[in-house]
Amino acid sequence: xxxxxxxxxxxxxxxxxxxxxxxxxxxxxLMAPVMIFAISKMAIKEAVEKPDIFINVTGAEYAPKLIxxxxxxNILLLSDVPQDKQxxxxxxxxxxxxxxxxxxxxxAGKQIKMTLSADYSDNALRSPLRRIKNTINGYSRNIxxxxxxxxxxxxxxxxxxxxxxxxxxVPSSNAMFISxxxxxxxxxxxxxxxxxxxxxxxxxxxxxxxxxxxxxxxVKTLNIVLAKLSCASLIAVIGVVLTLVxxxxxxxxxxxxxxxxxxxxxxxxxxxxxxxLLPICLFASALQLFFAFQAKSFKEAQSxxxxxxxxxxxxxxxxxxxxxxxxxxxxxxxxxxxLLMEDLFKAVPINMxxxxxxxxxxxxxxxxxxxxxxxxxxxxxxxxALS
Amino acid sequence: MKIKGAIIFSIASIFSxxxxxxxxxxxxxxxxxxxxxxxxxxxxxxxxxxxxxxETLEINFAVLPAIDNSQYNEPLMFLAGGPGQAAAELxxxxxxxxxxxxxxxxxxxxxxxxxxxxxPLACLENIELDPYIxxxxxxxxxxxxQCLDALPSDLSHYTSENAIRDFDAVRAALxxxxxxxxxxxxxxxxxLVYMRLFPESxxxxxxxxxxxxxxxxxxxxxxxxxxxxxxxxxxxEDAACNNAxxxxxxxxxxxxxxxxxxxxxxxxxxxxLGTPTRFVISKSRLISTVRLQLYSTRGRYMVPLIISQxxxxxxxxxxxxxxxxxxxxxxxxxxTFNIVCSEDLPRVTEQMKTTDADNTFGxxxxxxxxxxxxxxxxxYQVDEAFYEPVTANIPTLILSGNLDPVTPPSNGxxxxxxxxxxxxxxxxxxSHTVAMSTCASDLVAQFVKEQDxxxxxxxxxxxxxxxxxxxxxxxxx
Numbered sequence: 001x002x003x004x005x006x007x008x009x010x011x012x013x014x015x016x017x018x019x020x021x022x023x024x025x026x027x028x029x030l031m032a033p034v035m036i037f038a039i040s041k042m043a044i045k046e047a048v049e050k051p052d053i054f055i056n057v058t059g060a061e062y063a064p065k066l067i068x069x070x071x072x073x074n075i076l077l078l079s080d081v082p083q084d085k086q087x088x089x090x091x092x093x094x095x096x097x098x099x100x101x102x103x104x105x106x107x108a109g110k111q112i113k114m115t116l117s118a119d120y121s122d123n124a125l126r127s128p129l130r131r132i133k134n135t136i137n138g139y140s141r142n143i144x145x146x147x148x149x150x151x152x153x154x155x156x157x158x159x160x161x162x163x164x165x166x167x168x169x170v171p172s173s174n175a176m177f178i179s180x181x182x183x184x185x186x187x188x189x190x191x192x193x194x195x196x197x198x199x200x201x202x203x204x205x206x207x208x209x210x211x212x213x214x215x216x217x218x219v220k221t222l223n224i225v226l227a228k229l230s231c232a233s234l235i236a237v238i239g240v241v242l243t244l245v246x247x248x249x250x251x252x253x254x255x256x257x258x259x260x261x262x263x264x265x266x267x268x269x270x271x272x273x274x275x276x277l278l279p280i281c282l283f284a285s286a287l288q289l290f291f292a293f294q295a296k297s298f299k300e301a302q303s304x305x306x307x308x309x310x311x312x313x314x315x316x317x318x319x320x321x322x323x324x325x326x327x328x329x330x331x332x333x334x335x336x337x338x339l340l341m342e343d344l345f346k347a348v349p350i351n352m353x354x355x356x357x358x359x360x361x362x363x364x365x366x367x368x369x370x371x372x373x374x375x376x377x378x379x380x381x382x383x384x385a386l387s
Numbered sequence: 388m389k390i391k392g393a394i395i396f397s398i399a400s401i402f403s404x405x406x407x408x409x410x411x412x413x414x415x416x417x418x419x420x421x422x423x424x425x426x427x428x429x430x431x432x433x434x435x436x437x438x439x440x441x442e443t444l445e446i447n448f449a450v451l452p453a454i455d456n457s458q459y460n461e462p463l464m465f466l467a468g469g470p471g472q473a474a475a476e477l478x479x480x481x482x483x484x485x486x487x488x489x490x491x492x493x494x495x496x497x498x499x500x501x502x503x504x505x506x507p508l509a510c511l512e513n514i515e516l517d518p519y520i521x522x523x524x525x526x527x528x529x530x531x532x533q534c535l536d537a538l539p540s541d542l543s544h545y546t547s548e549n550a551i552r553d554f555d556a557v558r559a560a561l562x563x564x565x566x567x568x569x570x571x572x573x574x575x576x577x578x579l580v581y582m583r584l585f586p587e588s589x590x591x592x593x594x595x596x597x598x599x600x601x602x603x604x605x606x607x608x609x610x611x612x613x614x615x616x617x618x619x620x621x622x623x624e625d626a627a628c629n630n631a632x633x634x635x636x637x638x639x640x641x642x643x644x645x646x647x648x649x650x651x652x653x654x655x656x657x658x659x660l661g662t663p664t665r666f667v668i669s670k671s672r673l674i675s676t677v678r679l680q681l682y683s684t685r686g687r688y689m690v691p692l693i694i695s696q697x698x699x700x701x702x703x704x705x706x707x708x709x710x711x712x713x714x715x716x717x718x719x720x721x722x723t724f725n726i727v728c729s730e731d732l733p734r735v736t737e738q739m740k741t742t743d744a745d746n747t748f749g750x751x752x753x754x755x756x757x758x759x760x761x762x763x764x765x766x767y768q769v770d771e772a773f774y775e776p777v778t779a780n781i782p783t784l785i786l787s788g789n790l791d792p793v794t795p796p797s798n799g800x801x802x803x804x805x806x807x808x809x810x811x812x813x814x815x816x817x818s819h820t821v822a823m824s825t826c827a828s829d830l831v832a833q834f835v836k837e838q839d840x841x842x843x844x845x846x847x848x849x850x851x852x853x854x855x856x857x858x859x860x861x862x863x864x
Contacts, residue, residue, distance in 0.1 A: 261454070
């Protein structure tokens with residue numbers, strides 16, 4: 001135990017000495033809340049706000065009620081555009097042409113042709129154009145209904161089917177996009193925070209010939225590996241916890257209720273998340289150490305390990321495309337944890353067995369990695385990177 | 388490693404305990420018109436509150452749960468109109484209108500006893516009626532008796548006061564110390580009774596289109612006539628409307644005079660089936676259909692055209708309107724009669740009826756159905772104190788629509804006089820239950836939040852559009 005403690009102390013000292021590397025490692029914890037904040041702000045804006053749209057209407061005087069109906073939806077005449085937005089909307093040049101015969105055709109019950117012209121490939125115009133079309137179509141539909149009614153027709157005939165939608169989701173699952181984004185960030189934090197420490201204490205030490213010196217001492221290789229693992233996974237845990245804390249602070253600044261969503265990280269959720277992610281932190285660090293030891297140089301270690309950190313982003317993405325998930329995915333590391341997080345954020349009761357067994361499987365795989373490493377370190381080939 | 392596994396396992400077992408901990412009086416359910424899950428429940432209450440161990444009733448209710456329930460806020464309870472509307476059946480509309488309130492508060496919708504799924508007193512609905520042939524004038528005591536036969540024999544417990552006792556029992560069962568209440572139309576009467584019976588249960592009260600305890604329900608002659616006169620005036624002021632219908636008053640009087648002589652019968656394509664069908668138009672059919680349109684600005688929009696077309700002998704627009712309400716208005720008429728016949732009509736004197744019938748719109752049309760029904764309907768006794776003005780020091784917001792054909796702004800003055808902490812807002816261009824169709828719903832949200840009726844930001848009310856009208860069979864410009 002003393003040996004292990006001494007080794008761990010050494011690893012930690014080295015890890016915390018390089019402040020810049022440490023800061024870089026924990027960057028992700030800062031990135032998650034910022035990204036989640038920005039994305040949800042944008043989502044709310046999209047869903048709720050109806051910013052002014054200014055369009056160039058020819059023949060507005062022929063259809064005052066339509067113009068009124070559009071104004072109610074913040075679709076205004078280009079002539080009313082404020083100074084600061086003038087160039088923007090003049091360039092966008094959305095034009096609506098109302099025919100001179102509007103009144104005549106309306107009274108005669110003839111179809112009125114109106115032209116809406118704009119650059120439909122302009123992405124920034126997609127939402128305004130949709131709003132203009134919806135408003136005009138709604139206005140038109142309203143008149144249609146009334147025309148039917150005053151002709152003695154039951155207007156319900158216009159809607160043969162009334163599709164009633166029942167969403168079976170548990171109410172709190174409606175902020176899923178934020179929750180799942182956080183889930184992926186947490187997985188990535190587990191993988192990325194310990195990364196630099198893992199590489200440095202393995203491939204880095206070997207390149208600096210420190211590893212050789214340590215191995216010359218009368219210490220068990222298992223203790224060496226465990227010390228390195230503890231240090232790297234500790235940083236990973238710090239990363240995960242920071243991400244959690246900062247995100248819950250950031251999200252509290254957003255009023256998600258405006259879009260009918262809520263997001264709260266309560267004690268239970270945090271506890272389950274930590275229980276989920278602790279084994280992942282250990283597993284991730286073990287995996288990184290393993291591959292870094294395998295690599296011939298520091299540089300090579302960097303590139304192989306970089307490939308590993310794609311896993312937490314890739315696996316969740318892949319899971320969303322798998323229709324019938326095979327059972328083993330629930331037990332495998334990363335995918336198991338991801339599926340559990342999905343349930344957790346949907347407020348579906350957590351399958352405790354699944355939580356337990358993914359954790360065990362993940363830990364068993366970590367143990368295997370640790371033991372393989374310990375064994376490999378007894379061979380000169382590994383130490384001198386001859387393999 | 389073993390130890391770590393054991394720790395995780397023990398954490399896991401704690402959680403599984405936690406998730407089964409709470410037992411709640413509501414369960415998740417779906418309501419037509421709301422996509423997300425809401426909560427439904429029912430509560431057993433005594434049929435007679437004086438005999439608590441006697442027979443019981445099941446009171447059905449729905450809770451639209453707060454979207455963000457991270458903090459506790461007193462819920463809003465909605466008191467439905469009528470009497471005879473079922474609150475839970477109005478969920479989709481309430482969800483839309485009070486969405487701002489629902490962001491942070493539960494909304495409680497209790498089916499008043501006798502409505503919805505709380506021992507409904509449905510009437511007429513179960514008799515096959517052809518709305519195009521049956522005219523209100525033909526309603527006789529036989530139909531009322533038929534309806535009564537299908538109802539429970541003792542109706543004396545379906546009172547306004549017992550309904551309030553049920554509401555307060557639901558409040559307590561849901562574990563709320565206080566609630567905010569919003570009542571619309573008859574719901575304001577219910578709210579006033581609530582304020583008298585359980586003032587300590589109420590945080591704020593919103594009375595929208597007031598039916599004060601002092602004014603009996605059922606005499607709508609004067610108020611409907613006033614509302615109709617305003618419509619004529621607005622049509623005169625609107626260039627397009629005046630141009631299209633220069634003699635609207637004359638047209639209306641002519642049609643009414645002709646129908647008073649005898650009902651008119653025409654053959655029209657059935658509005659729903661398309662097959663040739665008889666359509667009988669009587670004075671009461673015309674008046675009651677038009678009066679129903681006066682309840683909303685959207686309905687008022689159609690009225691000049693309908694009258695002018697009828698004057699020209701075209702009754703199709705009227706048929707189209709009848710078709711809209713052919714499947715009933717979602718009212719449990721048995722409860723309507725039960726309450727009005729016992730709580731309101733006994734207080735109406737012949738003199739009051741004569742005064743009310745002295746108007747230029749429907750004369751005595753609004754009383755006729757009640758006169759027939761109440762002549763055979765069994766009555767219960769209401770305490771004199773029931774009609775006393777209500778006083779309670781609870782923040783109260785009173786809303787009235789100037790165009791309202793049943794609860795005119797003058798009704799709102801009654802509670803405004805006797806409630807110490809109130810504000811009465813009259814909306815110039817709105818009709819019945821103003822929060823349902825205007826930005827007054829934002830005022831209610833602000834009021835519930837800040838609880839100060841005097842400090843509301845009323846600026847949005849100025850933006851409510853002036854009345855406009857449909858000027859031809861192909862709409863307006």
